[in-house]
Ligand code: OGA
């Protein structure tokens with residue numbers, strides 16, 4: 001049968017590995033060990049938790065101009081100082097967030113034969129189920145299985161579970177509306193008209209990539225990683241989780257645990273916002289750690305320019321007579337995405353390649 005060649009990789013999915021270890025051994029295989037040296041482990045600080053910004057999204061579109069401009073200032077500060085914030089009053093029903101997580105868990109609980117198959121060489125394949133990040137390129141793997149779906153401008157869903165498609169379609173539409181508000185907000189905080197960024201990046205055809213991440217219990221969580229440090233492609237990543245923490249962001253060179261406010265949505269700035277803003281809003285470095293007790297599920301949605309947009313620093317922000325030169329080389333979003341997804345996860349290495357030398 002030709003299709004059996006298309007399994008994600010010969011590597012066992014992490015869900016099965018985790019189940020078998022629990023029965024037989026407490027030692028993880030060496031190709032999952034990220035930290036040989038206990039001093040460089042997954043520890044992070046908790047005491048900065050209270051300083052992580054919270055943004056009330058409803059105020060971004062308030063009728064009161066003072067409230068609106070205060071909210072835009074808060075958004076500006078959060079994007080500049082942290083590249084990360086917790087969104088509250090975001091307009092997405094908690095029940096829908098819950099359903100999205102539950103139906104994703106059902107997906108991972110399906111038998112392997114019921115999960116979709118794909119060609120691992122094609123990173124733009126619209127439905128991809130697999131393990132780790134890019135098993136062909138990495139020596140040490142991530143403690144994670146994933147389902148990645150292209151959901152906009154063309155919508156794709158697995159066939160099973162049956163209710164998946166409807167929940168996914170509604171959740172993705174709601175997150176696009178949320179991102180629309182954020183984009184209008186940062187367009188203004190960059191000194192542009194509120195619709196200027198949307199137009200420049202062709203967001204009517206924005207590329208939206210859904211990832212459901214499944215991190216089962218790990219018997220040696222201090223040696224493993226769910227996701228190695230990276231920044232995301234796109235403008236903003238929107239993340240929710242099943243009440244189990246594990247996301248860490250880097251702030252002033254220190255890893256900070258994110259303990260999400262219940263009902264909030266976690267938002268991080270990504271590489272194409274950094275490029276468009278000519279470095280004003282840097283994409284945040286982040287990683288996911290695992291634990292030995294409970295399975296963690298997160299849903300991360302990357303929201304990006306259209307595939308054909310050539311992303312460059314916004315011309316209005318790089319008037320050379322003001323002494324501000326473009327700090328990034330223009331590149332088609334699709335090419336950036338292809339190259340990032342076909343490499344191994346490696347900090348901000350991809351972004352570094354479009355930086356103007358000496359800039
Ligand atoms: C991602 C990501 C972190 C998490 O999917 O890009 O960074 O906490 N996920 O699952």
Ligand code: NI
Nearest residue numbers: 230231232286
């Ligand atoms: Ni990420």
